[in-house]
Amino acid sequence: MQKNTSGNASTGLLIALVIALVxxxxxxxxxxxxxxxSTDMAVNSPPPTFTPIPMPTDVTQPTSVPNNxxxxxxSNTALDQDLQQISTxxxxxxxxxxxxxxxxxxxxxxxxxxx
Amino acid sequence: xxLNIRQKVTTSFLISLLITAxxxxxxxxxxxxxxxxNAANQQARIEKLIARGDTEVAKRxxxxxxxxxxxxxxxxLSDSQKNTITVSLQNNIAxxxxxxxxxxxxxxxxxxxxxxxxxxxxxxxxxxxxxxxxIVAASDRIQDVVDAMSVLTTKLQARITQAQAAGKDxxxxxxxxxxxxxxxxxxxxxxxSALNLVISLVPDAGDKAVLTSNNQAIKxxxxxxxxxxxxxxxxxxxxxxxVASLKAMK
Numbered sequence: 001m002q003k004n005t006s007g008n009a010s011t012g013l014l015i016a017l018v019i020a021l022v023x024x025x026x027x028x029x030x031x032x033x034x035x036x037x038s039t040d041m042a043v044n045s046p047p048p049t050f051t052p053i054p055m056p057t058d059v060t061q062p063t064s065v066p067n068n069x070x071x072x073x074x075s076n077t078a079l080d081q082d083l084q085q086i087s088t089x090x091x092x093x094x095x096x097x098x099x100x101x102x103x104x105x106x107x108x109x110x111x112x113x114x115x
Numbered sequence: 116x117x118l119n120i121r122q123k124v125t126t127s128f129l130i131s132l133l134i135t136a137x138x139x140x141x142x143x144x145x146x147x148x149x150x151x152x153n154a155a156n157q158q159a160r161i162e163k164l165i166a167r168g169d170t171e172v173a174k175r176x177x178x179x180x181x182x183x184x185x186x187x188x189x190x191x192l193s194d195s196q197k198n199t200i201t202v203s204l205q206n207n208i209a210x211x212x213x214x215x216x217x218x219x220x221x222x223x224x225x226x227x228x229x230x231x232x233x234x235x236x237x238x239x240x241x242x243x244x245x246x247x248x249x250i251v252a253a254s255d256r257i258q259d260v261v262d263a264m265s266v267l268t269t270k271l272q273a274r275i276t277q278a279q280a281a282g283k284d285x286x287x288x289x290x291x292x293x294x295x296x297x298x299x300x301x302x303x304x305x306x307x308s309a310l311n312l313v314i315s316l317v318p319d320a321g322d323k324a325v326l327t328s329n330n331q332a333i334k335x336x337x338x339x340x341x342x343x344x345x346x347x348x349x350x351x352x353x354x355x356x357x358v359a360s361l362k363a364m365k
Contacts, residue, residue, distance in 0.1 A: 011123050072270060074273050074277075078270070079358045082263075083354060083358060086260065086263050086267065087351070089256070089259055089263055097340050101337075102249075103246040104337055107241055107333075109241040112235070113232070114167060114234075
């Protein structure tokens, strides 16, 4: 009777070992499949993108305002012309300032992470 | 019919051998297939990353080339200052061109990732170089306006003096002119300050203290440019008001 009990125990142990082996095999297989799927997802997911805002077009500057004291024209017409030329220059400065704003907004293009 | 212990052990061994023999080939096949899939995924990843790197470099090169043309057209900047900023832009172009060549030749994903990130971290094209160049350009334009308006203030002062000599009340005109001169002086100070803050900045090369001080300098210079722009607009409003008043005086 003792021999039979010992035999049953050994048989049980062996069967348990086989079951464990099979379970480990399938476990590893499942894990590898999951890892593979996640790699596929990583490859197919779109990368983070940042499209810089295009710079506004420059405003053309006029030639400089005459600056010759010997021929200073202070007539109303001359003053109007000066104002006109300065107005164009101010627009050019505003445009340049706008480009500074845009370049500041685009700074984040250098702070993203590309993987 | 009862099996003895040896027979039982043998039977169990044969059963486990049978199970192992059934599962192992499928498992081995699955591992091989997974390895091949992973290799293909890695290659796809490398190709995508190279394409992304090339795109990032191309954007930066286009923007840098455009801003160089702008710097060359500036009128108030000294030759030395123009040279400083142009060299900085050209160095950035050379660095990006070199990193692009390295990226295109990369075959290892880890090295490739590092090289692609260096487009951003080592060059700071968008974080530093382009804002720096645009601030320099804006400062130049503002100083050009200040010069032109300074000439105008001389003319306006002459007309106001004439009007005073003719017995006209010039109190408001003189106040406007004084305000105009104050605004122009401030615009000059602010735009010069912006220029001085950024003209010599260089990429941080991973130094966090330099990164922080660069960012602060760009931020402050940006505020200076805004303030200078507001000043020249206010000065222009004064000028128009003075001219309108002078025209109204007969």
